[in-house]
Amino acid sequence: MWHRNDLRTRDNLALEKAIGLSLAGDDDDDVRSRNIGELLPVFVFDPRFFNKADEEEEEEEEEVTEKKSGKGFNNRGAKGTSARIRIPKCSVKRAEFVLGTVKELKNKYKRLGLDMLIRVGYTEDVLGELNSSFIVAMEEICSDEKEIERKVIKNLEQTQRTKVILVKDGTLFHEDDVNEILYKGKLKERFPDQFTQFRLDIEQKNLLVRKIEVSNNNAFTNDEDVLKKTFAKLMKIDNNTIDFSFEPAIKDLPLSKDALRMHECIPKDSDDNNIRAVITFKAGEEEALKRLEKYLYGTRAIDTYFDTRNGMLNDLDSTKLAPYLAIGAISPRTIEREIRKYEQTVLKNKSTYWVIFELMWRDFYRFFAIKHKNKIFKLDGVGSNGKMPPWLNENDQIEIFQSFITGQTGFPLIDANMRELKATGWMSNRGRQNVASWLALDCRVDWRLGAQWFEFLLLDYDCASNYGNWVAAAGLTRGRVNKFNIQKQTNDYDPEMTYCKKWIPELSSSETANASTYPKPIKLEKFTFLQSQSQSQKPNDRAGGAGAFSGAGGRAKKNANDKNRKQGRDAKNQAFYNQRNDYDRDDHASNIFR
16 A cells, blocks of 8 residues: 555545455456455655755756756746746655654554555655555646656556556545546546536536445544454564564655755744744644544534634634645545534534535646646646736846745735745645735746745645646636735735734834835836737737737836727726635635635
8 A cells, every 4th residue: 555645544545445455356367366465555755755856966967057847846847937946845844744644644554453664765666675466556646746656657567567556536526426427528628727617517417425434423533443353354464574663754854955954944933932833733644633623513613614714813714624635634525524414413504615615626626637737837827818918037036036935025914924834834825815916916927936835835735736726826727817906905804914913023113123124015017917819809909019018027018199099908907807805706716725
């Protein structure tokens, strides 16, 4: 059993498949003839997860004038500005969270009568040394993860005749059901690019979440007695043939030097500073279930989720289940099932529905990534619904991006959120939408830089959700461009500047000190976004033709001799360039599940 982003025993479809094969063999006579009956859980800390491999290759070169775009770094096919900036793939904080979850799962397997093998190395090499009859794993969907799958299959199936079985999982609605019931076997061709249509398809065809097969009806009770009985039927692995003793510490993981250096610079929590995180995420499957139980029955915070979900200061403003979902310490089906039970026994309202609604958003981006593949990593995304201004020149982009990641833009809401992310690995959904809109639409900086920075730091990093949300925030999913008004967002969601002052102590200083220690806002150009030509006149007729955008800022040329044409252009722009300040409507939302 090759564990990846499914670090749990409850409701784990790949684990169920592995158990079934271990107990019953396989229909393939050639496989059945082998010694099937042992189950070996494995987790591999692959250098490509941290980008250490490419870093070492660079150090071997005598001169490195420009960062390579190899798959080890955060580039996923990127060219241009995003390929010039060196951003690691995994922070120390996320590595600690993953490591803690892996160790908790290993201890659970030991209590169940098995053990889990933990190794550091290239996955295809580690699995190749085990001489297994078959390997079962949850199937991933994005390019780097799929590349590792291909290497494993090539190394094991072709050289050792080991059967590799990839199981679809990780979503609320099963991929096969979405493919067959909603889109008649053509998910990659017919899946909509906008969430609202996906939601309507689910509702109109009454697509159901698959039932979880459990021995009891309570996810919060201990499942170990049942699993012990199941695992007792399996053949025991000889500990003399496999060494299970290795349990890595954080120093044993192939973290990049950049990640380690940045971690050393991050202030640590203490009683006399303002950097204390809104929540400390404890690692493991059991902690995920404790968090769910607390949010539902322990505090009934779910009752007001719809009203509090945009909060940035409090533990219970939102579910805070995202880190556990991202590494598979809990399944979306388990969350949905427990909310449905809560609705039946305690309360059913808009808030309980909205948490499930957020899980649907998470599904949407996973299927969106399956459909568009590597387009979600391209600068132009999957396409725009109109004429987009050009990106800034590379030097200006780099300068703004450096201010962005250090929380020194002069825009308090942006800076506070970016400082919180760097210090804690967490940012509220409201914050994520604001910083993404600001970087991509206000600044016209390559949105992939922001996506890669999030990939590096977020505890709840999920490839499809992260890049899907960023490409949507950049207005590159063929839908409407939704730009946040940062000042109004600040007034609406932090009117007393409580959140901003928490993370920017300079704002609490005297007016004179503030002027010298906190930067003035970065001067930004004003950009014009033009709607689709199919819905309006040709660009030449209303915006000065090919020369409509000039300079790094992309300002539209003024035509003082044609006031009526300018007014007509502005009126049409308003329909396309929609400065929304409240994302309550689902057809304009772009949520990362909190």
